[in-house]
Amino acid sequence: SETRAIVGSGGSVPGGTNTNYIEYVTISHLGNAVDFGDQTAVISASMHCSSPTRGVFGGGSTSPTTLNTIQYITIATTGDASEFGDLTVIRNTGGSGGSATRGVFMAGGTTPNANTQVIDYITIATLGDAQDFGDLTEPTRGTCAVSSTVRIVRTGGYVEQDTMDYVQIATTGNAMDFGDLVTAKRHISGLSNGHGGLG
Numbered sequence: 001s002e003t004r005a006i007v008g009s010g011g012s013v014p015g016g017t018n019t020n021y022i023e024y025v026t027i028s029h030l031g032n033a034v035d036f037g038d039q040t041a042v043i044s045a046s047m048h049c050s051s052p053t054r055g056v057f058g059g060g061s062t063s064p065t066t067l068n069t070i071q072y073i074t075i076a077t078t079g080d081a082s083e084f085g086d087l088t089v090i091r092n093t094g095g096s097g098g099s100a101t102r103g104v105f106m107a108g109g110t111t112p113n114a115n116t117q118v119i120d121y122i123t124i125a126t127l128g129d130a131q132d133f134g135d136l137t138e139p140t141r142g143t144c145a146v147s148s149t150v151r152i153v154r155t156g157g158y159v160e161q162d163t164m165d166y167v168q169i170a171t172t173g174n175a176m177d178f179g180d181l182v183t184a185k186r187h188i189s190g191l192s193n194g195h196g197g198l199g
Helices: none
Strands: 004-009 021-026 034-038 047-050 054-058 069-074 082-086 095-098 102-111 114-123 131-140 144-147 151-155 161-168 176-185
Parallel strands (some): 095 144
Antiparallel strands (some): 004 021, 054 069, 151 161
16 A cells, blocks of 8 residues: 655644644655645644554644644544544643554643643554653753654754653653754754654
């Protein structure tokens, strides 16, 4: 079957209006994104993880409210998102990653002036609320994460940070220091081939 990537879920359009659109591309074919369906609400700044079967969106904002909602889609079948459960705390602009079985959500802004260092996790194949995983080395938002099947590295954040810390996906516990970025920054994106990460 074709390999599919969800390239947009919610977000803000010019003028600051949030949307609930979900879009996708087929990675092996060049071309524009195609409509997939809609999220359960008009949301921006959520966190994302996936298994080979299911895509999951956690938290985010529907101005002026910050959310703890988790929703999901089945990647191979277009259609609207459905409710999955709730995060342990409300938050947006956090980092996320995971393995084929577990999704992990890290940090985020709980209000315009408060950040969290909470890490929580879900079992992607099983609907339900997130469970406590541990804590990051510092509270932050505007951060990102990259992952292999074994480890997630969380990096950067607000106010501009050069911190990197990591967790082992299969075991719960607090994050540990990984190292520092070359440049302190926030509101970044990350990607990984499973051996190295770019942020």
